[in-house]
Amino acid sequence: MQVSKRVKLEAAGWKVGSADELLGLTPEESAYIEIKLALSHTLRQRRLNNKLSQFELAKMVHSSQSRIAKMEAGDPSVSIDLIMKSLLALGASPKDVAKAISAGAPQAA
Amino acid sequence: MQVSKRVKLEAAGWKVGSADELLGLTPEESAYIEIKLALSHTLRQRRLNNKLSQFELAKMVHSSQSRIAKMEAGDPSVSIDLIMKSLLALGASPKDVAKAISAGAPQAA
DNA sequence: TGCACGCATGTCATATCTGACATACAGTAC
């Protein structure tokens, strides 16, 4: 993740790395965000690997470009459900999803 | 999973084991259900390990007994989001969640 | 027997999520 992106995410209300000390997040909340960001990141990876634009992926999953952008940004308005369904539509298996979560959200350097 | 439980789930509209051949599920749909059932099962395990009733867990996660029952049943009306949040509230880490998904839904014998 | 506990299932008002749309911005090509 580029720093610029990280700054935007943080400005948008999320903390990216080890967030909890700065914001007042409970362990559950930060674990939830960690999972969401891990899946968001994996979604973008998979989309790019498949050489798809957000618009094209949106058509595939019967959604819209703006919602794909929000998914990849880990926007608070998108559910983990939706991100997972999109991953599965891109051919990910449950084990792939598990691996993505295990790998965790990409940490800042 | 007891057979009786399995029968109930199936009667409720889900197929449990290798479902897709019987119902007309797409690979994404069955992967989604597989993940949901894996997490449902893990939720029940964790709750029982902690010796909590559904009612007690409901209070912990600011929900209701009926919704916990639906989560554990993998009811179509509950999102994976909610099940995951409950797991995290029970102290599961993202890696625990990943392991649960990797392990998969308990297969019928 | 009655009564309490734990769990399942159905319903419903409301809270939350979603897709669609508009719009803005960066990069590239002309």
Place this chain on the structure above:
DNA sequence: GTACTGTATGTCAGATATGACATGCGTGCA
């Protein structure tokens, strides 16, 4: 410069999920 592609972000009506409640069912126990 314009035009086009890909992406980000804000808004909103309609769709979906949620908590709460009622109720039923089985089990244990006095």
